[in-house]
Amino acid sequence: MRTALRTPELSPAPPPMMSADVVVEPVLRPSDRDAxxxxxxxxxxxxxxxxxxxxAERRDFLDRGKNPFLQHAELELFLARRAGQIVGRIAAVSDxxxxxxxxxxxxxxGMFECEDDRATAAALFAAASAWVKRxxxxxxxxxxxxxxxxxCGLLVEGFDLPPAMxxxxxxxxYEALLxxxxxxxxxxxxxxxxxxxxxxxxxxxRVAERVREQDGVRVRPLDMKNLAEETxxxxxxxxxxxxxxxxxxPMNEDEFDLIAARLRPLVQVRPELCLIAEVKNEPVAFSLTxxxxxxxxxxxxxxxxxxxxxxxxxxxxxxxxxxxxxxxLLLGVKPGYRRRGIDALLYLDTMRAARDLGYTGGELGWTxxxxxxxxxxxxxxxxxxxxxxxxxxxxx
Amino acid sequence: xxxxxxxxxAWKDYRIAKATGLxxxxxxxxxxxxxxxxxxxxxxxxxxxxxxxxxxxxxPRVKEAxxxxxxxxxxxxxxxxxxNGTLAMHDELEAKLAKFLNREAALVVSTGFQTNTATLSAxxxxxxxxxxxxxNHASLVDGVRLSFGEEKRYRHQDMEHLEKLLAAAxxxxxxxxxxxxxxxxxxxxxxxxKIVELAQKYKARVMTDDAHSMGVLGAxxxxxxxxxxxxxQTDLAMGTFSKxxxxxxxxxxxxxxxxxxxxxxxxxxxxxxxxxxxxxxxxLKSLEIIESEPQRRARLLDIAEKMxxxxxxxxFDTGVSVTPVVPVLVGDQVxxxxxxxxxxxxxxxxxxxxxxxxxxxxxxxxxxxxxxxxDDQLDRVLDAFEKIGRKMSIIPDTRPTTWERVxxxxxxxxxxxxxxxxxxxxxSAGLLADRGFxxxxxxxxxxxxxxxxxxxAVETVTWRAANLQPDDLKRLSxxxxxxxxxxxxxxxxxxxxxxxLFMKNGKAPEA
Numbered sequence: 001m002r003t004a005l006r007t008p009e010l011s012p013a014p015p016p017m018m019s020a021d022v023v024v025e026p027v028l029r030p031s032d033r034d035a036x037x038x039x040x041x042x043x044x045x046x047x048x049x050x051x052x053x054x055x056a057e058r059r060d061f062l063d064r065g066k067n068p069f070l071q072h073a074e075l076e077l078f079l080a081r082r083a084g085q086i087v088g089r090i091a092a093v094s095d096x097x098x099x100x101x102x103x104x105x106x107x108x109x110g111m112f113e114c115e116d117d118r119a120t121a122a123a124l125f126a127a128a129s130a131w132v133k134r135x136x137x138x139x140x141x142x143x144x145x146x147x148x149x150x151x152c153g154l155l156v157e158g159f160d161l162p163p164a165m166x167x168x169x170x171x172x173x174y175e176a177l178l179x180x181x182x183x184x185x186x187x188x189x190x191x192x193x194x195x196x197x198x199x200x201x202x203x204x205x206r207v208a209e210r211v212r213e214q215d216g217v218r219v220r221p222l223d224m225k226n227l228a229e230e231t232x233x234x235x236x237x238x239x240x241x242x243x244x245x246x247x248x249x250p251m252n253e254d255e256f257d258l259i260a261a262r263l264r265p266l267v268q269v270r271p272e273l274c275l276i277a278e279v280k281n282e283p284v285a286f287s288l289t290x291x292x293x294x295x296x297x298x299x300x301x302x303x304x305x306x307x308x309x310x311x312x313x314x315x316x317x318x319x320x321x322x323x324x325x326x327x328x329l330l331l332g333v334k335p336g337y338r339r340r341g342i343d344a345l346l347y348l349d350t351m352r353a354a355r356d357l358g359y360t361g362g363e364l365g366w367t368x369x370x371x372x373x374x375x376x377x378x379x380x381x382x383x384x385x386x387x388x389x390x391x392x393x394x395x396x
Numbered sequence: 397x398x399x400x401x402x403x404x405x406a407w408k409d410y411r412i413a414k415a416t417g418l419x420x421x422x423x424x425x426x427x428x429x430x431x432x433x434x435x436x437x438x439x440x441x442x443x444x445x446x447x448x449x450x451x452x453x454x455x456p457r458v459k460e461a462x463x464x465x466x467x468x469x470x471x472x473x474x475x476x477x478x479x480n481g482t483l484a485m486h487d488e489l490e491a492k493l494a495k496f497l498n499r500e501a502a503l504v505v506s507t508g509f510q511t512n513t514a515t516l517s518a519x520x521x522x523x524x525x526x527x528x529x530x531x532n533h534a535s536l537v538d539g540v541r542l543s544f545g546e547e548k549r550y551r552h553q554d555m556e557h558l559e560k561l562l563a564a565a566x567x568x569x570x571x572x573x574x575x576x577x578x579x580x581x582x583x584x585x586x587x588x589x590k591i592v593e594l595a596q597k598y599k600a601r602v603m604t605d606d607a608h609s610m611g612v613l614g615a616x617x618x619x620x621x622x623x624x625x626x627x628x629q630t631d632l633a634m635g636t637f638s639k640x641x642x643x644x645x646x647x648x649x650x651x652x653x654x655x656x657x658x659x660x661x662x663x664x665x666x667x668x669x670x671x672x673x674x675x676x677x678x679x680l681k682s683l684e685i686i687e688s689e690p691q692r693r694a695r696l697l698d699i700a701e702k703m704x705x706x707x708x709x710x711x712f713d714t715g716v717s718v719t720p721v722v723p724v725l726v727g728d729q730v731x732x733x734x735x736x737x738x739x740x741x742x743x744x745x746x747x748x749x750x751x752x753x754x755x756x757x758x759x760x761x762x763x764x765x766x767x768x769x770x771d772d773q774l775d776r777v778l779d780a781f782e783k784i785g786r787k788m789s790i791i792p793d794t795r796p797t798t799w800e801r802v803x804x805x806x807x808x809x810x811x812x813x814x815x816x817x818x819x820x821x822x823x824s825a826g827l828l829a830d831r832g833f834x835x836x837x838x839x840x841x842x843x844x845x846x847x848x849x850x851x852x853a854v855e856t857v858t859w860r861a862a863n864l865q866p867d868d869l870k871r872l873s874x875x876x877x878x879x880x881x882x883x884x885x886x887x888x889x890x891x892x893x894x895x896x897l898f899m900k901n902g903k904a905p906e907a
Contacts, residue, residue, distance in 0.1 A: 028827045056859035261865050304862065308854040313862070
C-alpha cells in the first residue's frame with residue numbers, strides 16, 4: 001500500500017564548510033562537459049585498480065539525445081574549480097520515475113569525483129543539494145551514476161581488487177568526504193566472489209537436481225540465432241522479477257534496448273553462460289553472466305583509437321582473450337517460482353559451464369544487504385562476500 | 397601609422413554577406429499594400445517584420461490626418477522646439493498624451509531613440525547612479541553614455557543581481573532603475589513589480605521604455621506600467637510613435653518638473669528639429685483610434701498567441717516572449733541569414749537578428765505582427781516556416797509530441813515571461829558562442845591541437861561504428877536517399893560553414 005509519502009527523516013546538512021577559493025559552476029558548454037569527463041583520468045592516475053571508461057561512451061551517456069534515461073530524468077553537472085583548475089565534479093539527477101515508483105522524494109547525486117578536501121566536497125554537495133531542492137526533493141541520495149539501472153554505490157570495503165564490469169570504484173577517502181559532510185548510510189550493497197573450483201555443497205546439488213526433475217525445469221543457454229526474440233523474453237521476466245527489490249526502477253523500452261545493445265557483444269562471446277529456465281516452455285527465470293570486460297577496458301585506457309589508429313580497440317580485443325573472470329550481472333526468478341531452488345539450479349549450471357570454459361571465478365552482485373533470500377542462496381553456494389558498496393543520504 | 401579608415405577596410409562581414417548573396421539589410425520597399433504586405437525587388441511578401449502593431453500605418457484615417465497637416469503647416473517645422481519649431485499641434489499632442497498616460501506632463505521628441513538619449517543625458521548628474529538591464533535598448537545605453545552618471549548593469553531579469561547592486565551603491569546618491577518594458581528582441585517583460593519594490597526599498601526612481609508596449613499592453617494600451625497596475629510607482633514612462641502610433645517620434649511622460657527640465661536641458665531636444673506636422677498629426681489620429689478601438693489590441697494578442705503556439709507545435713523555440721514579438725531561435729548567424737533568405741523567396745518578410753543585437757550563438761528571426769494581418773496571411777507564414785525549417789533542419793521532420801503552450805501578456809494575467817528552454821537560456825547568456833572555429837581560431841591552433849581534434853573525431857566515429865545495431869545499418873543504407881532529398885541544401889550548408897570561418901557569430905576580428 002502506498003499511502004502517505006515516505007519522506008526520509010534525516011538530519012539536515014551541517015553548515016557548509018565552504019572554502020572561499022573553490023568555485024562550483026554548472027556545466028553548460030561542450031568543452032566543460034569534456035573536462036568533466038576527463039577529470040577522473042587525471043584523478044586516478046597511477047591507481048592500479050582503476051578502470052577508465054571509454055570516454056566516447058561517457059559522452060554519449062550524458063547526451064540527452066542518445067541516452068533514453070535522460071529523456072525522463074533531469075540532469076545537471078557541476079564542476080568545482082580552484083584557480084581555474086578542476087578539483088571536483090558531481091552530477092545532480094531528478095528522476096521522476098524513481099520517485100513515482102517508490103513514492104519518495106529523493107534527488108540523486110552521482111559521478112562524484114573529488115580531491116581529498118572536505119570543503120571542496122561540501123561545495124559540490126551544496127550545489128547538488130540546492131539543485132535537487134529546487135526540483136522539489138526532500139533528500140539527496142547517492143552516489144548513483146545516474147540511476148540504479150546503471151552503476152551505483154560508494155566502494156567502502158574491498159579496495160584490494162579491481163572492480164568488476166559495470167561496478168563503481170573510488171578512492172578510500174571518499175567515505176570520509178561523505179560522512180564528514182552529514183551523509184549517513186542509506187543502504188549497503190554487497191558483492192560476492194565465487195570460485196569455480198569450490199565444489200558446491202552436497203545439499204545444494206541435491207535440491208537443484210530435485211527441482212530439475214520434479215518441476216520439469218529445463219535450463220538452456222540463449223539461442224543466439226533468435227537474439228531479438230530472446231531479448232524480448234528476458235525483458236518480460238526482468239521487469240516482473242525485480243519489482244520488489246530495493247532501488248529497482250523499471251526500465252522503459254529504449255533504456256532496455258540501449259543496455260541490451262551494449263551488452264550484446266559480450267553475450268555473443270559466451271552465449272553458453274546466459275541461461276534461461278523454462279517450465280513447460282514458459283520462461284520463468286534467467287541469469288546473465290558475462291566475461292568481465294573490465295580487463296579489456298583497462299587495456300584500452302579510455303580510448304578506442306590513438307593517433308587515429310584503432311590501437312585501443314586492438315589492445316582491448318587482445319586483453320579480452322585472456323579474461324578468466326565473470327560477473328553474474330543478473331539472476332532473477334519470476335514471482336510464483338521463487339523459493340523452489342530454481343536460482344540454485346541456474347547458479348550450478350552457470351558454474352559448470354564456466355568451469356568447462358576455463359573461467360576461474362567471478363563476481364556475483366550486487367545484492368542489497370537486506371535481501372536475505374538471495375544472499376542466503378548465494379552464500380550457500382560457497383561464495384564469499386568481498387566488496388561493500390554504500391549508498392548515502394542526507395536531507396536537503 | 398594607422399588610418400582611422402583602417403578598420404573600415406578590414407571589416408569583412410559585409411563583403412562576405414554580400415558576396416554570398418545572404419545580405420539581408422537595407423532592403424528597399426517599393427510598394428505597400430495596407431502595410432501587411434509589401435513589394436521588395438518586385439516580389440510581394442507578407443510583412444511580419446514591422447512594428448506597426450495595431451496596423452495603423454496603413455489606416456486611411458491616419459493618412460488623411462497627415463495629409464491635412466501638410467496642407468496646413470507644410471512639410472517641416474525647420475527648427476528646434478525651443479525656437480521656431482513648436483506648433484500648436486505639438487502642444488495639443490503633449491497635453492493629450494499626458495492625459496492618456498495619466499501623467500502630469502509629457503514631452504514629444506523627434507525620434508524614439510532621441511527621447512531616451514535626451515531623458516537620460518539630462519536627468520543623470522555627476523553623482524547619480526543608473527541601474528540598467530543588460531539587454532536594454534541601445535538608445536538607453538547611449539543615453540547613459542552621454543550623461544555623467546555612473547552606470548551599473550544588472551544581468552537580464554536578474555532581480556537578485558539588481559538588489560545586490562542597489563545595496564552596494566552609495567545610499568546618498570540619486571538612483572534610477574531604467575529598463576525596457578518589453579525587451580525588443582526576446583519579447584519578455586521586465587519584472588516591474590519586483591523592480592518597483594526594490595526601488596522603494598532603496599529610494600530609487602524607475603523609468604520604463606515602453607516602445608514596444610505602448611498601445612499594446614494594458615487594458616487601455618498605456619504599456620507595461622498599466623499592465624502591472626503600477627503606474628503611480630513608475631516615475632517616467634517613455635514611448636515611441638514609430639510602432640503602435642504609426643508615425644515617427646517619441647514621448648517621455650512623468651512629473652512636470654522632470655519633463656520640463658528635460659525639455660529645456662536635453663541637447664537632443666534643444667538642438668534637433670522638431671517632429672514634422674505630418675508626424676504629429678498621425679500620432680494625434682492614432683491616439684484617438686487607440687483609445688476608441690480596443691478590439692485592435694485584443695486581435696493583436698490573439699494573433700500573438702496563435703503564432704507562438706503554432707511555431708511551438710512545429711518544434712520551433714520562441715523562447716521567453718509573452719508579446720506579439722515572436723522570436724524564432726536559429727542559433728548560428730549565417731544559418732539565420734539563409735533561413736531569412738529562403739523565407740523571403742517564399743514570400744515572407746522577417747527580421748534576422750544577429751550579434752551584437754543578441755548574444756553570439758543566439759541569432760534569431762524576429763517576427764512581429766499587426767492587428768490587421770488576416771488569418772490567411774498568418775497561415776502562409778506558418779506554412780513557409782514549417783517547410784523551410786524542416787528542410788534546413790532547424791526543426792525535426794515530424795512535429796514534437798509534446799510542447800508547452802505559450803502564456804500571453806493579456807490584461808490581468810501579470811505574466812512576465814515564458815519558461816526558457818535550456819538551449820534558449822544558454823544562448824541568451826552567450827554560452828553557445830564558441831561552437832566551431834573561426835579562421836582566427838584555426839590560425840592560432842598548433843598542429844598538435846589540429847591533430848587532437850582530428851583524432852577525437854576518429855575516436856567518436858570508431859565508437860559509433862563499434863555500436864552499430866541492425867536497425868542503424870538499415871538507416872545508414874537509406875542515408876543516400878535522404879541526402880538526395882536535401883541536396884538543394886548542400887551548397888547552402890557549405891556556404892554556412894565556410895562563411896563562419898571568416899565571421900564567427902558576429903565576433904569582429906578586432907574585438
